Amino acid sequence: MARDLENDEIQRCREQNIEYVPFRYDNGDTRNQLLARAKHVLVKHFSKWTESQRVRAEIIFKHYPDLKSVYELAIELTNIYNKHYDKDVARGKLALWYNKIENMQYGCFRTVTNTMQNYYETILNYFVNRETNAFAESFNAKIKAFRAQFRGVRDIPFFIFRLSKLTA
Numbered sequence: 001m002a003r004d005l006e007n008d009e010i011q012r013c014r015e016q017n018i019e020y021v022p023f024r025y026d027n028g029d030t031r032n033q034l035l036a037r038a039k040h041v042l043v044k045h046f047s048k049w050t051e052s053q054r055v056r057a058e059i060i061f062k063h064y065p066d067l068k069s070v071y072e073l074a075i076e077l078t079n080i081y082n083k084h085y086d087k088d089v090a091r092g093k094l095a096l097w098y099n100k101i102e103n104m105q106y107g108c109f110r111t112v113t114n115t116m117q118n119y120y121e122t123i124l125n126y127f128v129n130r131e132t133n134a135f136a137e138s139f140n141a142k143i144k145a146f147r148a149q150f151r152g153v154r155d156i157p158f159f160i161f162r163l164s165k166l167t168a
Contacts, residue, residue: 002031002032002035003032005031006022006030006031009022009023025059025063026055026059027052027055027059029056029059034056034059034060035060038056038057038060038067040053041053041056041060042057042060042067042071045075045078046075069104070106070108070109073097073100073101073104073109077097080093080094080097081126084130085127086127087124087125087127087128090124090127091124094116094120094123094124098113098116101113
């Protein structure tokens with residue numbers, strides 16, 4: 001949308017035979033610069049913003065209120081995972097968050113909502129001991145890499161021996 005607006009302005013200036021001067025926000029960013037630099041702001045928690053990122057966020061949220069509401073929802077989900085909730089409390093918090101997402105009907109959260117629907121109980125298990133299956137996934141990736149490197153292994157005991165040395 002910002003690129004289209006800028007292209008329209010450039011075209012209008014060409015037709016009127018005047019020099020194009022891009023619109024700049026209070027911090028000196030053009031529309032495209034603001035949105036390109038917004039990526040770094042929007043993936044960080046607001047508590048970790050630098051002063052220039054805070055100013056950029058204020059401008060972004062002022063001109064793009066939808067981004068503000070989506071950012072707040074993302075931060076709310078992050079806060080649910082960062083606080084040490086009991087599994088039952090987390091279930092309620094996640095259900096309330098999920099309801100907000102459904103009411104807003106933003107397409108950007110569709111993947112998240114589908115994942116939550118399919119793996120709700122598994123996701124809630126994170127709140128039991130705050131453990132993930134990252135170790136198992138990493139170990140599985142090592143096994144697959146090892147198998148790919150040594151295709152056609154015939155000596156199974158030696159394969160198991162080498163595999164045990166890989167994980168040590």
